[in-house]
Amino acid sequence: MRMSGIAVAKRLLSREYLPIGLLGGAAGAVWLFLALAGEMTEGDTRAFDRRLLLALREPGDAANPIGPPWLEVVGRDFTALGGTSVLSLLVITVVLYLALARKRAEALTLSATALGALALESGLKDWYGRPRPELVPHAVQVFTASFPSGHATLSAAVFLTVGALLARVQPDRRLKVYVSSVAALLALIVGVSRVYLGVHWPTDVLAGWTLGAAWAAVCWATALWLERAAPRPPP
Known part of the structure; x- marks a missing residue:
């Protein structure tokens, strides 16, 4: 009996199949990142990047x-909000809170997500x-290479993971959607601000979003599998 697309989606989002859905999403995000990287390396994104970057500037200036x-x-x-200092403070604060609340698995998940995202974006840069970008002056100082955007990568990984942690403890589905939406919105505005300030090409930010989201999904799926495999205490 064939299942509809909606039924398949609901099944993947259930607790039993959520890790599979997360890994599937991560695989898609990695494929998109590699496609962007390949197009960027060959110079095929140059026209798109220039057009969008100049569209955010005053005509003639x-x-x-x-x-x-x-x-x-x-x-x-x-x-x-996507800077290393701000996100480090956020991650340390939340990890300490989770440790004090004896939620060690969640604390380890957030730590692994943040540190892994930092290592990935640094190595790929x-x-x-x-x-x-050399087309426009930079509105803030930058010291590293451009692809992928570190701000976009780290904000996507950290905000999405914190959002997932908060959404998980909300009993109301509307609150789950709200928390997840705010997390995604924060990552979105950080990435857009990098292009607006002239310090990144648009494809740098797109690649950072896909990379950060993929890594967050992998870490979250791993945490769910480890939680399910752990022996449960007797009642």
């Missing part, structure tokens, strides 16, 4: 982002060595 002057300040505030 590439030094000024579109919008009023205060919008650039907002962009800097948003981009700071060195591997691809893509220069930063």
Whole structure:
């Protein structure tokens, strides 16, 4: 008997099949990352990157982002949410809370997600060595290569994992959706701010989102499998 697409989706999102669904999503995200990387390496994304980056600048004045002057300040505030310092503080604070609450598995999951994402984006930056955009001035200082975006990678990995931890303890489905949506929105605005400030090509950010989401899904699926395999205490 064939199942409909909705039935398959519900089954994959159930607790029993959630790890399989997560790994399937991670595989799709990795495929998208490799496709972006391949197109970028061959130079096929150049026209798209230039067009979108210049679309966020005043016509005839590439030094000024579109919008009023205060919008650039907002962009800097948003981009700071994905910085290593801010995310490190967030991760340390949440991990300590989880440890004190005796939720060691959750603490290890978040730690592994954050550290793994940092290692992945750092290694891939060195591997691809893509220069930063030269079309427009940079609104903030940058010191590393461009592909993939570290801010996009880390914010996607950390915010999505924290969102999943919070959503898991919510009894109301509406609250689960709300928490997950806020986590995704935070990762979204961090990535967009990097392009708006002229420090990343759009494909850098797209690659960072896919990489961070894929790694978060792998860590979460692994944690669920380990939790299921662990012996349960007697009642």
